[in-house]
Structure formats: C-alpha cells, structure tokens
Amino acid sequence: MSHAARWRAMHPRGAVPAPAPASGPAPSLTLAQALARALAMPTSGTASVVLRRIDSCVYLRSAGALSCLRNCVRSTLVRNASTIAQTQRDRVARGLRWYSSSPLPPGVSQEQPRARIHGNGSSQSQSQSQSAGRRRSSNSAWRLLHVHGRKVWRRFRRPWGALTVLNSNTSFRRILEFVKPQTNLLIAASLCQFVQTMTTMTFPAAAGKIMDMIEPPHPELMDQLAMVAWGLVALFAVGCVAASARVTLMTIVGERISRRLRIDVFAKILGKRMEFFDRRHTGELVNRLSADTTVISRVLTDNLSRTVRSSVTFSMAVAWLLVYSPKLFLISAMVLPPTAGLAVLAGRIVRQLSRQYMDALAASTAHAAEKISGIRTVRLFGTEELEITRYAKKTEDVYQLAKNTGIAEGIYTGALYFVSQMSLVGILYCGSRLVMDGELSVGTLSAFTMYAINLGFSLSNLANAYGQFTKAQGSAMRVVEILDEDPILHSERNSAGVCLVPPYKARLEFDKVSFAYPMAPQNLILQNVSFTVEPGEIVALAGASGSGKSTITYLTARLYDPQQGMIRFGGHDIQTLNSDWLRSQIGVVPQDPLLFDDTIAKNITIRRHAAHLSGTPGTQQEHVDANADAHLRHICDLATCSDFIEKFPQGLDTLVGERGSSLSGGQRQRIAFARSLYHKPRLLLMDELTSQLDAENEAMVSYAIQSLAHEEGVSVLVIAHRLSTLRRADRILFLADGAVAEQGTYDELSQRRGLFRGYVEASQKQRFHPTSAQ
Numbered sequence: 209m210s211h212a213a214r215w216r217a218m219h220p221r222g223a224v225p226a227p228a229p230a231s232g233p234a235p236s237l238t239l240a241q242a243l244a245r246a247l248a249m250p251t252s253g254t255a256s257v258v259l260r261r262i263d264s265c266v267y268l269r270s271a272g273a274l275s276c277l278r279n280c281v282r283s284t285l286v287r288n289a290s291t292i293a294q295t296q297r298d299r300v301a302r303g304l305r306w307y308s309s310s311p312l313p314p315g316v317s318q319e320q321p322r323a324r325i326h327g328n329g330s331s332q333s334q335s336q337s338q339s340a341g342r343r344r345s346s347n348s349a350w351r352l353l354h355v356h357g358r359k360v361w362r363r364f365r366r367p368w369g370a371l372t373v374l375n376s377n378t379s380f381r382r383i384l385e386f387v388k389p390q391t392n393l394l395i396a397a398s399l400c401q402f403v404q405t406m407t408t409m410t411f412p413a414a415a416g417k418i419m420d421m422i423e424p425p426h427p428e429l430m431d432q433l434a435m436v437a438w439g440l441v442a443l444f445a446v447g448c449v450a451a452s453a454r455v456t457l458m459t460i461v462g463e464r465i466s467r468r469l470r471i472d473v474f475a476k477i478l479g480k481r482m483e484f485f486d487r488r489h490t491g492e493l494v495n496r497l498s499a500d501t502t503v504i505s506r507v508l509t510d511n512l513s514r515t516v517r518s519s520v521t522f523s524m525a526v527a528w529l530l531v532y533s534p535k536l537f538l539i540s541a542m543v544l545p546p547t548a549g550l551a552v553l554a555g556r557i558v559r560q561l562s563r564q565y566m567d568a569l570a571a572s573t574a575h576a577a578e579k580i581s582g583i584r585t586v587r588l589f590g591t592e593e594l595e596i597t598r599y600a601k602k603t604e605d606v607y608q609l610a611k612n613t614g615i616a617e618g619i620y621t622g623a624l625y626f627v628s629q630m631s632l633v634g635i636l637y638c639g640s641r642l643v644m645d646g647e648l649s650v651g652t653l654s655a656f657t658m659y660a661i662n663l664g665f666s667l668s669n670l671a672n673a674y675g676q677f678t679k680a681q682g683s684a685m686r687v688v689e690i691l692d693e694d695p696i697l698h699s700e701r702n703s704a705g706v707c708l709v710p711p712y713k714a715r716l717e718f719d720k721v722s723f724a725y726p727m728a729p730q731n732l733i734l735q736n737v738s739f740t741v742e743p744g745e746i747v748a749l750a751g752a753s754g755s756g757k758s759t760i761t762y763l764t765a766r767l768y769d770p771q772q773g774m775i776r777f778g779g780h781d782i783q784t785l786n787s788d789w790l791r792s793q794i795g796v797v798p799q800d801p802l803l804f805d806d807t808i809a810k811n812i813t814i815r816r817h818a819a820h821l822s823g824t825p826g827t828q829q830e831h832v833d834a835n836a837d838a839h840l841r842h843i844c845d846l847a848t849c850s851d852f853i854e855k856f857p858q859g860l861d862t863l864v865g866e867r868g869s870s871l872s873g874g875q876r877q878r879i880a881f882a883r884s885l886y887h888k889p890r891l892l893l894m895d896e897l898t899s900q901l902d903a904e905n906e907a908m909v910s911y912a913i914q915s916l917a918h919e920e921g922v923s924v925l926v927i928a929h930r931l932s933t934l935r936r937a938d939r940i941l942f943l944a945d946g947a948v949a950e951q952g953t954y955d956e957l958s959q960r961r962g963l964f965r966g967y968v969e970a971s972q973k974q975r976f977h978p979t980s981a982q
C-alpha cells in the first residue's frame with residue numbers, strides 16, 4: 209500500500225485540513241528534520257512552501273500532530289514576516305495617519321459642481337446602435353449595376369427624381385453642422401477658386417482671338433497681340449495667388465472639420481453605455497475615429513473646391529458657347545442627361561460599396577489592433593502564422609470590395625469619357641461645316657472647341673464630385689451613428705442626482721437584485737441577491753469562477769443597472785445619486801487593473817487631473833502641487849508600493865509603458881490600489897487585489913485594508929479566491945447559482961458542511977496538490 213493510500217485510509221475526507229497527496233512517493237522526514245528545514249527556510253514569502261513540506265512529512269501525519277504543527281508554524285512564520293516587514297508596517301501606519309488626518313487630496317473634489325446638476329436624472333434612453341450585421345453578400349459591381357440601374361431609371365422617369373436623390377442624404381445634413389463654423393473660411397476659399405477658374409476660362413477666348421489675328425496674318429495687329437499676351441500673364445499671376453490661397457484655406461478648413469469631428473466622436477464614444485463596448489471592437493471604433501472622419505473632411509473640402517471650379521467653368525463655358533453659336537451649343541448640351549444619369553447610378557453603387565468597404569476595413573483594423581496589443585499571448589502560443597492568415601482573409605474582403613468599387617468607378621469613368629468625346633466629335637463635325645459655310649471663323653471654332661472641352665471636364669468633375677460625395681456618405685453614416693446614439697454620459701452627469709453631504713453612513717445594500725448582461729438578456733447572472741456591507745466592515749465575496757462576483761462590483765459602480773431590485777448606498781437608491789459623485793465615493797481595483805501609458809504618479813493621481821479639467825475650483829497652484837505631492841507619497845505608503853517605486857531611478861516619474869507593461873503584475877495591482885485610495889473613498893471594491901502578490905505583500909495589503917476598514921470606517925467588499933484573504937474578512941458571502949448561498953464568518957462557514965466548506969477543501973487540495981485537482 210502506498211503512503212498516500214495508507215494516509216487516506218487513516219484519515220477520512222474532511223478529518224484534517226490538508227488532504228494527502230494523490231500520487232508520488234512522500235518524503236519520509238522525521239519531525240526534527242521537518243522543523244530543521246522549516247526553520248532553515250528564509251521567511252520571506254515561504255510560508256506555503258514550509259507548510260507544504262510539513263504536510264508531506266509522513267512521520268508527522270502518522271503522529272497525528274500535523275494540524276497542530278501547521279498552525280504553530282504558520283503563526284511563527286507570519287510573526288517573522290511581520291517583524292521583517294516592520295518598516296512596511298510603519299509605512300502603512302504613516303499612510304493611514306495621513307489618510308485619516310489630511311483633507312481630500314488637492315484638486316480632487318468628491319462633489320460635483322452644483323451647476324452641472326440639472327435635468328431629468330432618470331431619463332436614460334435605451335436606444336442602441338442597430339448597425340451591426342450588415343449584409344455583405346451583395347457586393348458584386350455587376351449585380352449592383354443591375355439593381356441600381358433599375359432604381360435610377362424608375363427615379364429618372366420623374367423629372368424631380370435627381371433632386372430627391374440629393375435630398376435623401378440625411379447623414380451628410382448632420383455632418384454639415386460641423387462645416388457651419390467654417391463658413392467664412394469656406395467662402396474665402398470658394399472666392400479664390402472662383403477667381404482662379406475665371407482666369408483659366410479667359411484663355412480659350414484669348415486663344416481664339418489670337419488665331420483670328422494670325423489666320424490670315426494681320427501684321428498691323430502685332431501691338432494688340434503683345435497686349436493680349438501681357439494681359440494673359442497678369443491674369444495668370446492673379447490666378448496663381450488665388451490658387452495658393454485656395455489650397456491653404458481648404459486644407460485648414462478640412463483639418464478643422466476633422467478635428468471637431470474627431471473630438472465629438474471620441475467624446476461620444478467615451479460616453480456610451482457599457483453594452484455599447486460589449487458589442488464593438490476597439491479597432492473598429494478607432495477606425496471610425498480616424499479613417500472615416502478623414503474621408504468625410506477630405507471629401508467635403510476637396511469636393512467643395514471641385515464643385516465651385518466646375519460650376520464656374522460650366523457656367524462660363526455655357527455662356528461663351530451660346531455667344532459663339534447657339535446651334536453648336538445644342539449639340540454639346542446633348543451630353544447633359546446621360547452624364548447626370550450616369551453620375552446618379554454610379555453614386556448609388558459606390559455609396560453602398562464604400563460603406564461595406566469601410567466596415568471591412570474597420571474589421572481588419574480591429575483584428576490587427578487586438579493582436580498587436582496582445583502580442584505576448586500571440587507569441588507565447590505561437591499563433592503568428594494563424595493571425596497573419598486571418599488578417600490576410602480580412603484584408604482580402606477589403607480588397608474585393610475595393611476592387612468592386614474600382615470596377616464600378618471604372619465603368620462610370622469610361623462611359624462618361626465616351627459621352628463627352630462623342631459630343632466633341634459632333635462639335636468638330638458640325639462646326640467644320642459651319643466654318644465651310646462661312647458662318648464661323650476658324651478662331652471661333654477653336655475657342656468653341658476649347659470651351660466645349662472645358663464643359664465636358666466640368667460636367668465630369670461635377671459627376672465625380674457627386675460620386676465622391678456618395679462614397680463619403682458611407683463614412684458619414686458610420687460617424688453619425690455614433691454621434692446620434694444615446695449620449696449616456698451626458699444624461700447621467702447632468703442628472704438631478706443627489707450628492708450626499710458627509711458625514712453619511714457609507715452602507716452598501718443589495719436588495720433583491722437580479723441582473724443579466726444586455727448582450728445575453730436570457731442569462732441571469734444574479735437572481736434576487738441581497739446583502740449589506742456596513743461601514744467599517746470587510747465583506748468577502750467568494751464563489752466559483754463565473755458566479756457573478758465581479759458583476760456585483762460593476763453594478764455597485766453603476767457600469768450597468770440591474771433589471772430588478774435596488775442597490776442602495778448611504779441609504780439611497782444609487783440610480784437617484786449623481787453617478788460622478790457615487791464613483792468619487794468608491795475606490796475600485798478591477799480584476800485586471802489597467803494602467804495608462806504615463807508616469808506612476810499620473811496614473812495614481814488620475815482622478816485629480818480629471819477634476820482639474822472639469823473645472824473644480826482650486827487654491828493657489830503651488831500650494832496645491834506641494835500638498836498633492838505629500839498626499840501622493842503617503843498614499844503610496846498606505847498602498848505598500850513605496851518600496852518598489854523608490855528602487856526605480858525615476859521614482860514616481862517612471863513611465864509604466866502601454867497598459868503598465870513595464871511593471872510586474874503585483875506592482876500594477878499595488879499602483880491600482882494606490883489609485884483607488886487617492887481620492888479617499890468611503891467604499892472599497894477590491895477584485896482579486898492580491899491575486900498576483902507574494903505572501904508577504906499580500907499580508908501587507910490586507911493589513912492596509914483592515915486598517916482602513918476598522919480604523920477609518922471604510923466599507924470594503926473584497927473578491928478573493930485566496931483562503932488567506934477570505935480568512936481576514938469580517939464576513940463572507942458565498943455566491944452560487946446567481947444567489948448568495950451562504951454567509952457568515954470564515955470559521956462559521958467552514959464548520960458548516962456546506963458549499964463553502966467544499967470550496968475551501970477544493971482550494972486547499974488545489975493549493976497543495978495542483979496536479980491532483982485537475
């Protein structure tokens with residue numbers, strides 16, 4: 209019989225805290241050897257190793273002294289750790305003293321300026337984007353040509369058809385609001401464009417005149433010829449200035465429009481409900497923010513220039529053609545209806561294709577952004593090839609759509625070219641006959657031909673402008689979708705929510721709360737959950753993975769609202785409280801804390817910077833900075849991160865890298881802890897705060913939390929899988945099947961033969977024998 213089997217036979221399940229190893233030979237140490245090894249161990253962070261050694265000692269097991277010895281060694285080790293960390297403990301104590309005696313950190317306000325509290329607090333529109341899931345199948349250029357051709361034909365049977373096409377563009381009407389502030393610059397740029405085009409359009413008339421001077425030659429008109437030439441030089445000099453001014457002004461206008469659009473879209477994105485982010489990829493949103501806004505501003509400015517130029521060219525060409533020969537004008541005017549029809553047809557096709565193209569581009573950007581930001585995982589799992597293949601597939605979609613757009617545009621351009629060239633052939637043929645009949649001079653026919661060419665160009669430019677405009681309509685729709693969706697942040701912040709005046713009881717109460725995530729409404733995560741966290745109490749949430757522990761923190765911070773029941777803070781339904789104020793009272797360390805790519809100091813004081821921006825009145829800046837510095841250092845002491853920060857050459861000014869990548873997991877957690885304490889919250893929500901800390905640091909962080917709760921009256925809700933953390937809590941709530949299945953102290957729950965005890969036993973088994981639990 210193996211040692212393990214013998215041990216199991218002697219000690220039935222649950223009789224002792226630590227079960228036997230499932231397999232493998234157990235080292236047979238004597239008690240003396242075990243103790244000698246335990247005492248020889250360096251104390252820092254080794255309690256679990258020592259205890260494991262003792263557990264594996266056969267002699268101790270059979271002597272039945274295991275449990276007693278484990279407790280004895282544990283308390284000795286913890287005592288030793290405490291002695292070694294005395295400086296740390298002093299630091300925490302110093303930080304705590306500061307925390308309790310100092311006012312709020314300079315520049316941080318826990319109350320919203322009253323001026324911002326107005327409006328209907330409870331109004332929260334449920335409108336959500338319906339844009340997802342657009343059909344992609346119908347993207348063949350030929351198919352679209354067929355479908356849209358019929359539609360355009362139906363429209364154009366009515367004379368006002370073209371107008372209704374232009375009028376139906378609601379997205380662009382919304383975008384034009386962003387153009388309005390630039391009206392003055394746009395008018396100036398358009399005037400420059402007008403002047404430039406006028407100068408250009410004088411050339412054919414001048415050229416015609418010169419031809420008539422030289423054919424047949426008139427030597428007496430040489431002076432006039434020189435004058436015409438100098439006149440043209442002066443004219444084109446003016447055109448040159450106008451062209452330069454136009455390009456500069458249009459660039460400024462375009463960039464201003466994109467800047468305004470980007471800021472507004474970004475602000476709208478940040479203000480969305482959480483479910484908005486549940487549904488969308490970051491890369492896709494970034495694409496809307498950058499690519500779509502660029503397309504819109506480019507098209508708006510470039511097209512405006514093009515439209516002004518083409519309109520002026522068109523009007524001048526028509527005027528000159530009518531002056532020269534009404535008969536020939538009729539021939540050139542025949543080009544108008546087919547050009548307009550082609551433009552509208554191509555516009556419809558290109559609009560649909562470009563929307564699909566931007567969606568596909570956004571999907572491929574989202575894919576690339578996710579994989580680049582998760583490069584460590586990609587590298588660790590060796591999925592580079594796979595990701596490249598997936599990305600190639602997504603870019604293939606982009607390519608296909610771009611190709612189809614190219615085909616549609618190519619057909620359209622070719623058809624337009626043919627129509628305009630046919631009109632020129634007609635003009636040359638009929639014009640030559642008129643010259644032969646003596647009705648027109650050669651110079652007039654030359655000028656006429658040049659104006660006709662200009663007319664053709666202006667028409668095709670106008671049609672192109674329309675095509676570009678419809679192309680950008682896809683982007684406009686994607687941007688307007690974001691701009692016009694429910695601006696939740698705005699309505700929340702301006703709500704008539706209450707800001708409680710201290711001192712108030714920071715009591716958290718869940719009252720029969722039921723909740724399902726909006727993405728999966730049928731899957732109830734919490735059902736009738738009720739519990740309280742009293743001020744100064746540490747309540748631990750325990751339960752299997754996925755039982756809804758983190759969800760409770762999200763609901764408390766109002767990232768989501770429950771479908772049923774009520775959550776109260778300080779005795780008030782949190783939906784009646786001002787959300788900004790509520791969040792200022794809560795210190796949260798999320799499960800996977802995110803640090804921004806900035807210095808440690810700026811990450812910790814992030815709320816202070818936010819308050820600064822929102823215009824919280826402050827005192828003298830230097831005074832604020834000096835106090836803020838002291839506050840920051842004390843908070844770092846309290847959060848037990850001073851020791852490692854001091855080791856960095858740049859100290860608090862050390863850059864943490866993207867998502868805090870230049871720090872260890874435990875360091876990130878402690879900085880996130882400091883960040884959550886910076887604004888002196890009354891309620892702490894700690895989601896596995898110590899999961900990446902060694903035993904010593906875990907003990908220190910727990911000590912800080914206990915001090916905050918028991919000495920400062922801060923209410924604490926901790927989520928933990930570690931038994932050591934659960935043991936330190938005043939009360940444990942055990943979640944199972946979306947409800948609080950058991951609650952009580954650690955000792956009470958572990959004596960009961962219930963779910964919690966099973967959970968503890970499983971955890972211990974996993975801890976001591978990781979392989980046997982699998």
Ligand SMILES: Nc1ncnc2c1ncn2[C@@H]1O[C@H](COP(=O)(O)OP(=O)(O)OP(=O)(O)O)[C@@H](O)[C@H]1O
Pocket residue numbers: 486725726727728733751752753754755756757758759760799
């Ligand atoms: N945004 C979301 N949309 C839909 N379902 C979600 C979302 N976030 C979490 N869930 C689901 O809600 C359930 C509870 O998740 P939660 O993160 O609260 O669990 P947990 O108890 O904190 O788990 P763990 O201990 O592993 O952190 C899980 O089944 C999860 O799949």
